[in-house]
Structures are given as C-alpha cells and as structure tokens.
Amino acid sequence: MSKKVAVLITDEFEDSEFTSPADAYKQAGFDVVTIEMQAGKTIKGKKGQAEVTIDCSIDDVSPAEFDALLLPGGHSPDSLRGDDRFVTFTKEFVASGKPIFAICHGPQLLISANGVRGRKMTCVKAIAVDLVNAGADFYDKEVVVDDDKLVTSRTPDDLPAFNRESLRILQAA
Numbered sequence: 001m002s003k004k005v006a007v008l009i010t011d012e013f014e015d016s017e018f019t020s021p022a023d024a025y026k027q028a029g030f031d032v033v034t035i036e037m038q039a040g041k042t043i044k045g046k047k048g049q050a051e052v053t054i055d056c057s058i059d060d061v062s063p064a065e066f067d068a069l070l071l072p073g074g075h076s077p078d079s080l081r082g083d084d085r086f087v088t089f090t091k092e093f094v095a096s097g098k099p100i101f102a103i104c105h106g107p108q109l110l111i112s113a114n115g116v117r118g119r120k121m122t123c124v125k126a127i128a129v130d131l132v133n134a135g136a137d138f139y140d141k142e143v144v145v146d147d148d149k150l151v152t153s154r155t156p157d158d159l160p161a162f163n164r165e166s167l168r169i170l171q172a173a
Contacts, residue, residue: 003067003170004031006093008086008109009052014074015045016156017103018052021070024163030170032070035061037083046074058085063092068170073104073124073155081112091115099173101166103153107131120146122154148172 005025009018022032036043036054043052063069069090071077080086086109093100094115102110104124110116111127117135122144132138143153143161148169153162 002029002031003173004033004065005068005070005170006061006063006066006089007032007034007070007072008036008058008077008080008089009034009043009054009072010036010076010079011043012046012075012079013043013050013052013072014076014104014156015047015050016159017072017074017106018045018070019050020156020159021072021101021103021163021166024167025070025170028167028171030067033061033066035089058083058089061089063089063096063098066093066098067173068099068101068166069093070166071100071102071106071109073102073106075105077105077108081109087112097149099149099151099166099169101151101162103158103162104155107136107152119150120144121150121152123152124154145169 039057090113107123111134121136142158151166
C-alpha cells in the first residue's frame with residue numbers, strides 16, 4: 001500500500017513549490033492528495049503555470065488517513081490559515097508526529113497551528129520574523145531538517161534540497 005501525502009492548497013500557490021515535490025513524490029510511488037474547501041474545484045498557481053484539480057474537501061478528510069503533509073508556499077498558506085478547518089488539520093498533523101514538509105510561506109499554517117516552538121526551521125525571508133516570534137529556531141539555509149519529522153526550505157531555488165530531504169524521510173518511514 002502506497003504512502004499518502006496530504007497537500008493543503010488553494011489559489012495563488014507558488015506553482016513550482018507544489019508541482020516539483022508532487023512530481024518527485026509520485027515518481028517515487030507515493031500518492032499525492034490535494035485538499036481545499038471543495039473537491040473537484042480547479043485552482044491556479046500565482047504564476048499561472050500550474051492548475052490543480054482538488055481531490056478532497058477539508059470536510060471529508062482526517063490527518064489519520066495520511067502519512068505526511070506538504071505545505072507549498074505562495075499566497076495559499078496565508079489564505080488557508082484564515083479557515084479554522086485547515087488550522088485544526090495542521091495542528092492534528094503536528095500532534096501526530098508524522099512528517100511535515102513546508103516551503104517558502106508554507107510555515108504560516110504551522111505558525112497558526114502553534115506547531116513551530118522549539119523547532120529548527122527556515123522559510124522565505126518575509127516571514128522569518130513571524131517564525132522567530134512564534135518560537136522557532138530560524139536558520140537561513142536551503143533546507144533545514146528538524147528531528148527527521150519537519151523539512152523546511154526558503155524558495156523555489158531550494159527545491160532540489162527540499163525534495164531530496166522530504167523523499168529521504170518518506171522512504172525511511
């Protein structure tokens with residue numbers, strides 16, 4: 001049975017921060033399941049290079065169904081954290097101890113879910129102060145791995161390292 005990676009995503013996601021990891025995970029044999037407010041809805045990346053048809057509504061899924069969580073950046077995480085259902089899903093995922101992969105603005109959902117205190121992390125420069133104020137140990141590096149459970153990166157330029165480390169953790173679990 002293939003491992004399932006949940007992806008919390010909505011319009012204005014950073015195109016490559018979804019497509020690159022999702023393609024890497026699928027090529028390695030993992031299922032990638034997109035989750036938004038409405039199943040069947042088509043969302044668009046902020047650069048207009050990617051369109052995604054949503055697999056599941058947030059109302060129809062539970063963190064228990066998944067082996068890992070991907071939080072792509074762009075404007076998507078900021079939009080989603082305004083909806084308590086996505087914050088609760090993220091909070092439950094953090095509590096489960098399962099792997100979480102967040103890039104760029106993705107950690108915004110983790111901040112809202114009180115899931116960063118004492119964790120080693122990185123993110124895009126614009127929200128680094130938010131991460132620090134929420135209690136994370138911030139490192140300005142292409143990829144930061146905390147306890148082989150949390151992988152964070154800064155920007156699309158860091159995707160090779162982000163994909164390498166998240167795949168290593170997925171394959172080891």
